[in-house]
Amino acid sequence: MITPEQSTLARESSLLAVRGLTRRFGGLTAVDNVDLDVQGGQIHGLIGPNGSGKTTCINLISGVLRPDAGSVMLDGKELAREPTHAVAGLGLARTFQNIRVFGRMTVLENVLVGFNRSLGYSLLDVFSLRTRTAERRLHDQAMELLKFVGLEHKRGTLATSLSYGEQRLVEIARGLALSPRLLLLDEPLVGMNPSEVDHVVELLKRMRSNGLTMLLVEHKMRVVMSICDHITVLNFGRRIACGRPEEVRANPEVISAYLGESHGIRKRAA
Ligand code: ADP
Ligand code: MG
Numbered sequence: 001m002i003t004p005e006q007s008t009l010a011r012e013s014s015l016l017a018v019r020g021l022t023r024r025f026g027g028l029t030a031v032d033n034v035d036l037d038v039q040g041g042q043i044h045g046l047i048g049p050n051g052s053g054k055t056t057c058i059n060l061i062s063g064v065l066r067p068d069a070g071s072v073m074l075d076g077k078e079l080a081r082e083p084t085h086a087v088a089g090l091g092l093a094r095t096f097q098n099i100r101v102f103g104r105m106t107v108l109e110n111v112l113v114g115f116n117r118s119l120g121y122s123l124l125d126v127f128s129l130r131t132r133t134a135e136r137r138l139h140d141q142a143m144e145l146l147k148f149v150g151l152e153h154k155r156g157t158l159a160t161s162l163s164y165g166e167q168r169l170v171e172i173a174r175g176l177a178l179s180p181r182l183l184l185l186d187e188p189l190v191g192m193n194p195s196e197v198d199h200v201v202e203l204l205k206r207m208r209s210n211g212l213t214m215l216l217v218e219h220k221m222r223v224v225m226s227i228c229d230h231i232t233v234l235n236f237g238r239r240i241a242c243g244r245p246e247e248v249r250a251n252p253e254v255i256s257a258y259l260g261e262s263h264g265i266r267k268r269a270a
Contacts, residue, residue: 006060006167013039014039015039015182016072016073016074017071018034018061018070020033020065020071021060021071021072022034022069022201023060031056032233032237032248033238034234034238034239035239036082036239038213040206040213042229043214043227043228045228045230046149046216046217046231047218047224047234048233051160052235052237052257053234057234058251061079061092061184062087062092063083063086064084064093067170074181079260085093091179092113092180092182093178094175094183094184094185095168095172095183095185095188097190099167099171100171103159104159106158107146107170108139108155109161110170110174110178111170111174112138112139112142112161113177114173114178115177120217126237141177142173142177145176145177145268147175148152148206149170149203150169151170151173163196166194172200174186176207178211182215183207183212184214184217188200188216197220201223201226216257230242231245231248232241235253240253240254
């Protein structure tokens with residue numbers, strides 16, 4: 001049980017502090033009074049069965065959706081009322097559960113697009129840069145990011161001709177181009193083969209050791225349990241557990257939520 005004083009303390013020391021987050025779709029409460037604290041420098045897992053409200057949470061935190069109630073504070077600043085583009089400027093970047101790369105752009109251009117918000121360039125500026133120096137600088141930074149994710153050799157390839165896993169890496173590089181303080185990752189490992197999964201897990205660890213804070217929605221339990229510092233578990237839109245991986249793994253309510261899912265008895269009206 002968290003006392004009000006503890007709650008205030010947690011909020012003060014958290015990079016991300018979510019309180020009472022609620023979002024309804026018609027008669028369905030997809031996210032129901034959720035509290036979530038992400039400490040700086042950590043990978044925080046957000047898990048739960050299908051339809052438990054994880055993506056809706058990410059959409060609410062990143063400003064894609066408006067909450068019906070609750071607050072989202074990033075380093076003490078309220079985000080819930082900021083438009084999406086302002087949220088990015090405040091240090092928050094994300095990847096999408098359904099990949100969103102620009103198919104007609106090259107891999108390099110996809111990453112360059114990420115800079116337009118972080119440096120205050122418009123999309124047009126990025127592609128018709130006035131000075132060679134500025135162009136060179138952005139190009140070098142984008143190449144650094146591509147090197148970091150291991151895609152520098154694909155810089156000139158059209159994003160659509162990449163494998164699913166490679167497109168995910170482009171999304172991650174583009175997210176990093178914003179130099180975020182907090183990166184939200186919505187199922188970044190979906191559709192990846194085992195060696196791609198290992199590669200991304202290594203990247204996420206390196207990103208954490210470089211000081212980046214991440215909120216990771218992920219279904220692969222082995223990965224979540226091995227790389228997350230803390231985990232929050234949702235079920236039917238509500239937070240049913242939070243704590244360190246070993247605490248969460250042993251929680252009876254969490255076990256029963258996942259057993260329900262694996263036996264196919266979870267049915268939820270949308
Ligand atoms: P998860 O990411 O955990 O699988 P979601 O956040 O996508 O879950 O969905 C939570 C619930 O909200 C589901 O029942 C889903 O059908 C519903 N939902 C999500 N988005 C919408 C929407 N735009 N309109 C209506 N219902 C939605
Ligand atoms: Mg989802």
